[in-house]
Amino acid sequence: MKITETRIPDVKLLEPHVFEDERGFFYESFNQKAFDAAVGQPVTFVQDNHSRSAKNTLRGLHYQLPPHPQGKLVRVTLGEVFDVAVDIRKSSPTCGRWVGATLSADNRRQLWIPPGFAHGFLVASDVAEFQYKCTDFYAPDCEVSIRWDDATLAINWPVMDEPLISVKDGKAPAYLVARKFE
Template sequence: MTVKETNLKECYIIEPKIFNDQRGYFFESFNLNKFNELTNSNIAFVQDNESCSSKGVLRGLHYQEDEFAQAKLVRVIKGSVLDVVVDIRENSPTFGEHFSIELSAENKTQLFIPRGFAHGFLVLEDQTIFSYKCDNYYNKAAERGIIFNDITLKIDWQFNISELILSEKDKELPTFETLFK
């Protein structure tokens, strides 16, 4: 696997080594020892989640607060997404900055998102299956979020905003400025 740091400190793009032949392909999607060595971390994932969504669904920008914060390793099993992360670590040199990348079943690229980041994704194809590992258990009381179209963050979702499909909860999320004055 190849690991590249994004413009956001400790947030990594992970590209697996893929072996193709006449039967199809094979790749190691995760190896804890290699992962920790290449990212210089000590992660122990405890929960796997998966969602299936239609084109135009936007999930996010979500995060868990305080001791319930979660690091995530995300990937797409079927279809494609525009994946977006925002550094919300107030002491970070990249605080308030974001990074986006297209993840797809075709490119098999993964993104490691450390604790202290808000995360969201826009589904680019129908029946997209999105998978992620978390290093901390989900806690509903600690769930927080930032509105996807926050004017301070200036995220280009590369999609017609009027065609987005959002949950009622995600439509009502606060702005970045409201949360981090």
Template sequence: MNFIETKLEGCFIIEPKIIQDERGYFMESFNENTFAKTIGNKVHFVQDNQSYSLKGVLRGLHYQTGKHAQAKLVRVLQGEVLDVAVDIRPESETYGQYESVLLSAENQKQFFVPRGFAHGFIVLSETATFFYKCDNFYNKESEGGLIYNDSSLNIDWQFPLENCIISEKDQVLPELKNAKKVW
């Protein structure tokens, strides 16, 4: 696996080594030892989640606060999405900045989003199956979120926002300046 450090401290794009032959392919999608050595700390994943979405579905930007904060390792099993992480750690030099990466079944890239980041994605293909591992259990009372079109973040979703399919819940999330603090 090739770990590519992003401009946001702790966020990594992970490119697997894919072995292909006439039967198909094989790849290692996660190795705890390699992950811990490269990321710099051990992340113990406790929950896997999967979603299926149509083209233009924008999910996010979500996070968990306090002791329920979550790190996520995300990937696409089918289709293509633009995945986005926003640094919401108040003490960080990159607070309020985002990183985006194109994840697809074809490129098999993964994105590691540590605790202290809001996360979301938009489906660019006709459909997409999105899979992610979390290092903490979901807790409804600890939910936080940012509005997808916060002008202070200026996220380029690479899709016309007027054509997005967004849940009612995600349409009323606050801007970063008014959001629930992550810690």
């Protein structure tokens, strides 16, 4: 597995070794020992999620506060998305900064987003299937959102038209008033 550092050191871009021939391809999409070595600590996943979204759908920016913060290992198995992680840890030197990466079924990249980060993605292809592992269970009472187009964060989303967002995401607060990790 190739590990690429991002401009926020705790967020990692992972690229599996892919074996291809005339029959197709094979790759190991997850290996606990290799993953733990890549992120520098043991991580336990408890839930896998799978979403399918149409072009120009923007999901996020979502996170869960303690006692149920979620780390996520995300990947795309059909189509392409622009994936974003925002550091919301108050004590972090990178608090308020974001990183983005193009994830697709073709490039097979995965992004590790540890607890303490807001997460969102924008679908760039006609349709995308997005799969992710979580380090804690979904806890609606701990869920928080930040506006996807927050001026303080200034995320450079590759949006051509107004994105398709949920009612909940449309009502999300600005970054400066959203609750953050202590």
